[in-house]
Amino acid sequence: MFCMMQSKRGAEILMDYRARHLDPASRAEIERHLENCNECRRVVEAQRELWETLDRWSPPEVSENFDTRLYARIAREEAEPAWQRWARRLLHPAAPLALWKPVASVAAACAVLAVALTVHPPDHKTPGPQVHAESVDIEKVAKTLDDLDFLAPQNPM
């Protein structure tokens, strides 16, 4: 019998099942599988226990004067000269990743292409057989570079 834990996709589906992200038909199918697969049942049960354990962690209440302090900060900022507000927006944009990461990723992708062309420059002297140059999807390359960077082992601190 095929065990879902044997494949990455299967393991992700079990995670979705536990998080209640599946539609009713898919849930029913998973539950039929779980009746017969000890390994998958063990993983789902372990995930349920983990979530119950994580549920025990209740954060403290937000301070009563949170809003007061926030509005005071807003008022201070609004009272600043315009040039100072613009400088802050430049240094601390609301969504920095949205502005800079795609640019950096595309720049990295272009650098990869530049290196590739440098190592294997087009040969202009000897016309070879007709080759259809594959168009490179820069967005895909950028996204793959992002994912590789993202999944690389991290220093825990």
Place this chain on the structure above:
Amino acid sequence: MEAIAALERDAELMLRVRAGDDTSFALLLERHRAPVVHFLYRMVQNQPVSEELAQEVFLRVYRSRASYEPTAKFTTWLFRIATHLALNWIRDGRKEKGQESLNEELLDGIARQVADRQPTVEQEMLYAVKLREVRHAIEALPAKQRAAVMMHKYEELEYAQIARALGCSESAVKSLLFRAYETLRARLAHMA
């Protein structure tokens, strides 16, 4: 349906903030204050810092009101900013241990005591030990895995939202979560 209506209301409220309606900002703050503070608290495990960072989140939202466009869900944008600030803070290593951590545990203990209607001293101690283990297990996760778990488990964000908040693909988010949950299961299995 209710969730979709709530998301539309968020965008609608933020558009009103863009138009100069500060009352709408207050409504957004009321709705999202606790989730943002709690997310940041679980990320940095320090209450004063989590509130400071949360204030910075809402400050940046207010600051950029003039250029707001509802291209993504409001909560996605909110948690993108929150995640960015939390990851920066963790990276910069500004965590303060010792007395502040002890205070956090005391605060958690007090909250628990109120909920449990005067548990015994033994129960309190057991709870404090378990809580410390959960916090340490979360803290030991790489920062981005931690952020993904916080958004997935506690804020119940969708994979697409988590992906946008973290600036990666949905596939990468699923891999992060898979690894994180596997690590946490192994570390906390004895507490079940």
